[in-house]
Amino acid sequence: MAELEDLSKSIHDRLASVHRLLDLSVVDLPQNKMKKLGQELFAIEGLVEESEKHVSRQRDQLQHLKTLEQSSQKYLADLRHLRDNIPEHLPKKNIQVNASEPAKALANAEENQQGQKKLRKVCKGHIKEIEIITIPEYENIPQYMKGRVSYDQLNAAVLCINASVSTKYKILHQPVKALNNHSRKLHQRFKEQETKDTKGQFFVVEGDIREFTETKVDKRFQGILNMLRHCQRLKELRGGGITRYVLL
Structure with missing residues (x-):
């Protein structure tokens, strides 16, 4: 946005310069003034082209932001639906053993699990x-x-x-x-x-x-x-x- 404002100010300054030169056109302008007028017009043309490119980039960015906004709204709606429709009963997470673990570690895990089951059975509380x-x-x-x-x-x-x-x-x-x-x-x-x-x-x-x-x-x-x-x-x-x- 700051870049577009700078371009706008530059164009405004160039137009002001051209306006002054045109005010002087009621009299015969020296050759150097005519050359100055041409340079100003050429510079204005370049600034206008740059401004159009910048506006085009801003338009593309705006379209991208609108797309992101639509996606965000969809995700938000999905999250609200999940929040409002949480199942009353959720399955408990099972502990999975990596198949790449050594057989000894797997046997120890099973032994510990059996030991915990026995402990729960005998625990009076x-x-x-x-x-x-x-x-x-x-x-x-x-x-x-x-x-x-x-x-x-x-x-x-x-x-x-x-x-x-x-x-x-x-x-x-x-x-x-x-x-x-x-x-x-x-x-x-x-x-x-x-x-x-x-x-x-x-x-x-x-x-x-x-x-x-x-x-x-x-x-x-x-x-x-x-x-x-x-x-x-x-x-x-x-x-x-x-x-x-x-x-x-």
Whole structure:
């Protein structure tokens, strides 16, 4: 912009000079003045050409800026759409091992992972939870099994089961003396439902889901449990007339 202003000022000064020479044209101009007039006109012509080139460059830059503005608006609209449509459930990030790593490092990583799983099982304060179903997992469930259960409804059931497990094992982890009468009865019931096959496992029964949530345990919910077994989030252990849903 400053360059264009400088050109404009130069043209203005040259025109002023030509205007003065023309004012003197009422009288006979000396030869050197005529030569001066020609030089001024030639200089003005050069300045005008340079000014046109500069304007052309500015026009191209303006067009480029408009294109950038349109792209920015599109990206902004996409970002706003992403912000307003964040999925309620996001899959957890999996740690991947580089295939080029030595086999020993891979074995150590697997050993550490198994050790952490064992530690979580024996740690009294830790309460296991079912991981959220991912979209690819949901899409791989057979249609006859899914029925009309949506992705969000399936994960709502996951949260419901997690809430039941959390409440149940918080009661189990407390000293019996610290519990009220109702919680003591629940504590006793939980212990009676345990078997040698559930030792070190986290599980719930239908009564726990009814007790700790407002979920209706009906035929539709049974279908959801089948879907969770298909996705390897649960397994069933039957015995004593009770179906135990063990978290995997």
